[in-house]
Amino acid sequence: MTLLVLAWLGGVLTILSPCILPVLPFVFARAGQSFWRSGLPMLAGMAITFALVATLAAVGGAWAVHANQYGRYVALLILAVFGLTLLMPRFADRLMQPLVAAGARLSTRAEQNDETPSAFSSVLLGIGTGLLWAPCAGPILGLVLTGAALHGANVGTFGLLLAYALGAATSLALALLIGGRVFAALKRSLGAGEWVRRGLGVAVLAAVVAIALGLDTGWLARLSTASTNRIEQSLLSKIEPAKDESSIASVIAPPEPGGSMMMAAKPSMMSKKTLDAPVEGIMPPLDGAVAWLNSPPLDAAALRGKVVVIDFWTYSCVNCLRTLPYVRAWYDKYKDQGLVVIGVHAPEFAFEKDIDNVRRAVKDLGVDYPVAIDNDYAIWRAFDNRYWPAHYFIDAQGRIRHHHFGEGEYAESEEVIKALLAEAGATMVASGVVNPDTSGAALAPSVAATSPETYVGYDRAESFASPGGATHDRDHDYSIPPTLSTNQWALAGRWTIVDEKARLASAGGRIAFRFHARDVNLVLGPGGDGKPIRYKVTIDGKPAGDDRGMDVGVDGTGAVTSQRLYQLVRLRGDVGDRTFEIEFLDPGVEAFAFTFG
Secondary structure (H helix, E strand, C coil): CHHHHHHHHHHHHHHHCHHHCCCHHHHHCCCCCCHHHHHHHHHHHHHHHHHHHHHHHHHHCHHHHHHHHHHHHHHHHHHHHHHHHHHCHHHHHHCCCHHHHHHHHHHHHHCCCCCCCCHHHHHHHHHHHHHHCCCCCCHHHHHHHHHHHHHCCCHHHHHHHHHHHHHHHHHHHHHHHHHHHHHHHHHHHHCCHHHHHHHHHHHHHHHHHHHHCCCCCCHHHHCCCCCHHHHHHHHHHHHCCCCCCCCEEEECCCCCCCCCEEEECCCCCCCHHHHHCCCCEECCCCCCCCEEECCCCCCHHHHCCCEEEEEEECCCCHHHHHHHHHHHHHHHHHHHHCEEEEEEECCCCHHHHCHHHHHHHHHHCCCCCCEEECCCCHHHHHCCCCEECEEEEECCCCEEEEEEECCCCHHHHHHHHHHHHHHCCCCCCCCCCCCCCCCHHHCCCCCCCCCCCEECCCCCECCECCCCCCCECCEEEECCCCCCCCCCEEEEEEEEECCCCEEECCCCCEEEEEEECCEEEEEEECCCCCCCEEEEEEECCEECHHHECCCCCCCCEEEECCCEEEEEEECCCCCCEEEEEEEECCCCCEEEEEEEC
């Protein structure tokens, strides 16, 4: 119930968001008519359609996204006709094409000035608006989409998205009721009914053009004047524990839904006292893995009598890479005393589902404990997990006794392991805590870093600053603006931006990012032919020099040879606002996501 209310409140706040602007003309075109027979049916159609399409897009994969794109084209055509009939009433009589004529008849019926407009036509117009509406994905909508992706298509999924859409409809309904009175007063006092109608027609056509050009998902989505994210985060904080700066984790959804964000993990009270707390549950089965590395498949029977640490990770996640040295060290130190560590590899990007890629990463990272390949997120769902990395501590009786999300609290976690081993009967548990090598990518993040994880594919991209915004699923020439604000990024050259990545079509392409952090990491991969792709890195227009990352040579160059996270910048001096740029000397590179430290 709490989540439903939260989703509804998130929808209400969309009235303050710039992304609602293209929808307003369609809504205000109902002003002056019966709210119950015109405005309300339209908003209901809009809310239900958005909830249905968003549910399918979140759980149905690419086919649903493409189907919705075709629906958007039809809706744009009909609503363009709607705008033209507002502007030129006689236009509808001259239209001959069946689809356009149907749209004209719909628009004409919807715009009749009598007091009993067709509720059916209003619902249809609402359906068209619901197909076109692309709300800014703030923290609340991101949380809802994450839940939709993880739990699949069900009543709860649809209910949360419908609650969000009904929240937006609530605020739009209030705006419509107020706007209707204003328009009615204008008509009475000025006799300006015809001019008001024509003005609405111009506004509708302008909204259609804005949506067709992608402005609703481009620069409008980047405007922050309303600061709704801060309000939404405040609402989330009412139901989430306080932020723990030492424990940063990614909230993850499977890659299809296109919604993800960085936030503080829920801090767990990791200390000896927590072992006296109630048992959190029984360890779920591990039979959902599609493959196992370094071990035959493990089950509850094989693990009985052992203390188990379950580590949810994925090999391109920088948070996971920073935690990995501690997990390896725990395994090495306590494996002979009854500890079993199981890495559950839950992929974020499609290339991380390739078992050969994971096998190569496991070898390169020195992981020699069992790894379950959880490509279908079966184990993830069984644990009801939400974070990368996430650690679950299980006693010898198969009971979950502790969990920790994100980085940090390593000494406390190790104390829990030792206490569970002692409970299991181990008599010579090693003392002290591990002190692994955390150089390179495993170095803890800088406390001065403020740049957030940033995705390149359009499903989850934010702060993209190339003029004109992103063009989806086809080659396009991009440019980098003269200046970038902090945390903005841009492309230059010919790129194809798809759902989870951008692919370089010709040599010489560049990516620039204005960052505030010590480290700049970028998940990259070569093209389909697998040939190495050369690059060179600059900082503030100069060679990286001593500020180069571990994947950049002394001359500022490097090469993309496999699909993984590349550390490109590590500042040796003070952290401040700097501009990173990488130029690719060969075509075909694929860029997925930035992370910082």
